[in-house]
Amino acid sequence: xxxxxxxxxxxxxxxxSNEVRTRVGRPLSSxxxxxxxxxxNPGDLPVIDQAVRSILSEVGMAEAPEIVxxxxxxxxxxxxxxxxxxxxxxxIEQALAGFARDxxxxxxxxxxxxRLGGGxxxxxxxxxxxxxxxxxxxxxxxxxxxxxYDAARLVDSxxxxxxxxxxxxxxxxxxLRSLDIxxxxxxxxxxxxxxxxxxxxxxxxxEVAEMCYRIxxxxxxxxxxxxxxxxxxxxxxxxRFDPGSCEVLAEAVRLGIPVHSNTFGQMxxxxxxxxxxxxxxxxxxxxxxxxxxxxxxxxxxxIFGTRPMLTDLRTGAMSGGSAEGAVAMAATAQMANYYRLxxxxxxxxxxxxxxxxxxxxxxxxxxxxxxxxxxxxxTQAAGMQASLMGCALESYVIDNDMxxxxxxxxxxxxxSNETLALDAIDEVVHGEGHFLGRxxxxxxxxxxxxxxxxGDRRSIDEWQAEGGKDIREVARERTRQILRQxxxxxxxxxxxxxxxxxxxxxxxxxxxxxx
Numbered sequence: 279x280x281x282x283x284x285x286x287x288x289x290x291x292x293x294x295s296n297e298v299r300t301r302v303g304r305p306l307s308s309x310x311x312x313x314x315x316x317x318x319n320p321g322d323l324p325v326i327d328q329a330v331r332s333i334l335s336e337v338g339m340a341e342a343p344e345i346v347x348x349x350x351x352x353x354x355x356x357x358x359x360x361x362x363x364x365x366x367x368x369x370i371e372q373a374l375a376g377f378a379r380d381x382x383x384x385x386x387x388x389x390x391x392x393r394l395g396g397g398x399x400x401x402x403x404x405x406x407x408x409x410x411x412x413x414x415x416x417x418x419x420x421x422x423x424x425x426x427y428d429a430a431r432l433v434d435s436x437x438x439x440x441x442x443x444x445x446x447x448x449x450x451x452x453x454l455r456s457l458d459i460x461x462x463x464x465x466x467x468x469x470x471x472x473x474x475x476x477x478x479x480x481x482x483x484x485e486v487a488e489m490c491y492r493i494x495x496x497x498x499x500x501x502x503x504x505x506x507x508x509x510x511x512x513x514x515x516x517x518r519f520d521p522g523s524c525e526v527l528a529e530a531v532r533l534g535i536p537v538h539s540n541t542f543g544q545m546x547x548x549x550x551x552x553x554x555x556x557x558x559x560x561x562x563x564x565x566x567x568x569x570x571x572x573x574x575x576x577x578x579x580x581i582f583g584t585r586p587m588l589t590d591l592r593t594g595a596m597s598g599g600s601a602e603g604a605v606a607m608a609a610t611a612q613m614a615n616y617y618r619l620x621x622x623x624x625x626x627x628x629x630x631x632x633x634x635x636x637x638x639x640x641x642x643x644x645x646x647x648x649x650x651x652x653x654x655x656x657t658q659a660a661g662m663q664a665s666l667m668g669c670a671l672e673s674y675v676i677d678n679d680m681x682x683x684x685x686x687x688x689x690x691x692x693x694s695n696e697t698l699a700l701d702a703i704d705e706v707v708h709g710e711g712h713f714l715g716r717x718x719x720x721x722x723x724x725x726x727x728x729x730x731x732x733g734d735r736r737s738i739d740e741w742q743a744e745g746g747k748d749i750r751e752v753a754r755e756r757t758r759q760i761l762r763q764x765x766x767x768x769x770x771x772x773x774x775x776x777x778x779x780x781x782x783x784x785x786x787x788x789x790x791x792x793x
Contacts, residue, residue: 309392309393309398309399309400310398310399310685310688310689311396311397311398311399311652311688312397312398312399312611312649312650312651312652312653312688313397313612313615313650313651313652314650314652315608315647315650315651316612316651317605317608317609317612317647317651318609318612318613322554323612323613323616326554326557326558326561326613327613327616327617329554329558330558330561330562330565331367331370333517333558333559333562334364334365334370334562334565334566335364335365335366335367335370336364337362337517337562338358338362338363338364338365338517339362339363339365339513339517339518339519339563339566340360340361340362340363340517340518340519341361341514341518341519341520341521342357342361342363342519342524343519343521343524343525345524345525345528346363346519346524346570347363349570349573349574350363350365350369350569350570350573351363352573353366353369353372353573354366354368354369355369363519365566365569369569370565370569373565373568373569373572373573374565374617376572376576377568377572377580377619378577378578378579378580378620379395379618379619379620380393380394380395380396380620381394381395381536381579381620382394382503383441383472383504383505383507383536383579383655384472384503384504384505385441385470385471385472385505386466386470386471386493386505386768387470387471387768388503390440390441390470390471390472391472392440392441392472392654392655394581394620394621394654394655395618395619395620395654397615397652397654398652398654399649399652399653399654399656399685399688400440400441400654400655400656401438401439401440401645401649401656401659401660401681401684401685402433402439402440402441402442402443402471402474402655402656402657402659402660403429403433403439403441403442403443403445403657403658403659403660403661403662403674404443404444404445404474404509404624404657404658404659404662405443405445405446405627405657405658405661405662405666405669406444406445406446406447406476406666407421407445407446407447407662407663407664407666407667407668407669408420408421408446408447408449408667409421409664409667409668409669410422410425410446410668410669410670410671411631411632411663411668411669411670411671411672411673413671413672413754413757413758418631418664418668420449420450421446421447421448421449421669422448422449422450423448423450423451423460423461423464423784423785424785424789425446425448425669426444426445426446426448426461426464426465426468427464427467427468427785427789427790428468428671428761429442429445429446429468429661429669429671429674430442430464430465430467430468430469430473431468431469431760431761431764431765431766432671432674432675432757432760432761432764433468433469433471433660433661433674434468434469434470434471434764434766435760435764436660436674436675436678437678437682438678438679438681438682438685439471439659439660439674439677439678439681440471440472441471441472441473441474441655442465442468442469442471442472442473442474443473443474443509443657443658444461444465444473444474444475444476444509445658445661445662445669446669448460448461448464451784454478454479454482455479455481455482455485456782456784457478458476458477458478458479458482458485458486459482459485459486459489459781459782459783460782460783460784460785461475461476462475462486462489462490462506463489463777463781463783463785464785465506466489466490466493466505466506466769467766467769467774467785467790468766469766470766470768472505472506472507473505473506473507474506474507474508474509474538474657475506475507475508475509476508476509476510477508477510477526477530478522478526479522479525479526480522480525480526480528480529483508483526483529483530483533483535484529484533485781486506486508486535487500487530487533487534487535488780489777489780489781490504490505490506490535492773492776492777492780493505493769493773493777497534500534501534504534504535504536504579506535507535507536507537507538507579507581508526508530508535508536508537508538509538509540509583510523510526510527510530510537510538510539510540510567511523511540511541511542512524512527512539512566512567512570513541513563513564513566513567515541515542515543515544515548515549515559515560515563516543516548516549516559517559517562517563519566524567524570527539527567527570527571527574528570528571528574531571531574531575531578531580532574532575536578536579536580536581537571537578537579537580537581538580538581538583538622539564539565539567539568539571539580539581539582539583540564540567540583540584540585540622541560541563541564541567541583541584541585542585542587543556543559543560543563543585543586543587544587544588544589544596545586545587545588545589545602545603545606546588546589546591547589547594549586551591553602553605553606553609556586556606557586557606557609557610557613560584560585560586560610561584561610561613564582564583564584565582567580568580568582568619579620580620581619581620581621581622581654581655582614582617582619582620582621582622583621583622583623584607584610584611584613584614584621584623585607585623585624586603586606586607586610587603587624587627588600588602588603588606595665596665596666597629597665598624598626598627598628598629598640598644598658598662598665598666599627599628599629599630599636599637599640599641599643599644599665600640601643603644604625604643604644604647604648605647607623607624607625607644607647607648607651607653608623608647608648608650608651608653609651610623611623611648611651611652611653612651612652614652614653614654615651615652620654620655621653621654621655622653622654622655622656622657623648623653623655623656623657624656624657624658625641625644625645625647625648625649625653625656625657625658625659626641626644626645626656626658626659626660626662626677627644627658627662627665627666628640628641628644628662628663628664628665629664629665630663630664631663631664631668632663632670632750633663633670633672633673633676633749633750633753634750637663637673638676638680641659641677641680642680642684645659645680645681645684646684646687649684649685649687649688650687650688659677659681660673660674660677660678660681661673661674661677671757671761672750672753672754672756672757673753674757675731675732675753675756675757675760676732676749676750676753678731679730679731679732679733682728682730683728683730685728686728699718702716702718731756732749732752732753732756733749734749734752762792763792765790765791765792
């Protein structure tokens, strides 16, 4: 290739790149259908379903509180001499037929609504980490309420992260009530996307509900368009109930708050060492929580939240980035679609402490498999490190690029006379010899491609000339820029003032405004 040809090609690349930067809008909308990756053979799905039903009806659940026993036994279940609660076959069948399906979790901004069911995929944050990788020192420290608010407003600005699930524990809160109220407030003030939060005690659920009603304008308005849901873990593997979580679940569904019935088992520790056994037990446990919620309120919106994690059997520690865990998580998403249930899974819970190569390959593997399997809500897909024990703000920015590419991979390939482009091929090979200047190239540049915000596609010379920065350096700079500039104002001043008057909000207004 001559120097003139090389310079001409570089010029064309610059022109195309500039065109993209000035004309391309939001990278990719949420809700693309997955489901083409199916780790379970179709014939295995009814076999696992029968195993699930057998676990619920014959093995049963231990340590059920009175409120669960009362609802389940009145509906045909039974309590044996050992105190295990058994779900009858008829009850299981009735509940599976009666669960709410194909509903939406909404944003305060309707543009962020998440339509569930049908294998539609949405990716977001999560984790409840007790530690934050400090943006300035580069060392982990205890997380605070201010950190949680900063994480929420960071996610609010990133297009490929579709919802905000509380990702940090505000460890500077003086008590559990302050933690629950201020966690909900910091999340709801930090983003207009849908929020997943959590509540420690059933006595605090009503106050979180009241906060949501005030923001929505009325209870009915919130129930119609719920912009907050609660992550709850009613079962404790293997096959036990957590009484406090069951009380929280009951209160939430009574008050019209959508809930996630989540189960965190660990393959080889609290769940069987075999993948099939872990999948069956995890589904049974998850359904036990869903059935209880449905019995309390048949109109409740409950998400099937299977989380089959892996234990590294060399150490006994949980591993969030394993291949086996990724496949098991995808298999439970496949089972959710078999049951036609709105679902969530965990993926992106890398074991790496930094946003490094290990973090990248573990997150990409686990999130991709969950998305391709058609999980409706993939939590922990952005921002998390250290097997969910740590969060890094710059990781949200890096993962936003990754999630855009993963969501794009769900798009089916369109095959038509237009896309086969036979006429264009004939014209180009007899003409200019490239497709760069054709009108359809410029048009599809804006609709068919996802471009990384911080991923580097420049030449070596260009990269070196501008400092040779790695992706973490670039992400930290971008994170600081967002946090300096992006202060969401979707809570109108009167509403915010009313919330602060009614509740003991510990996030100062000064932390919510540019200095």
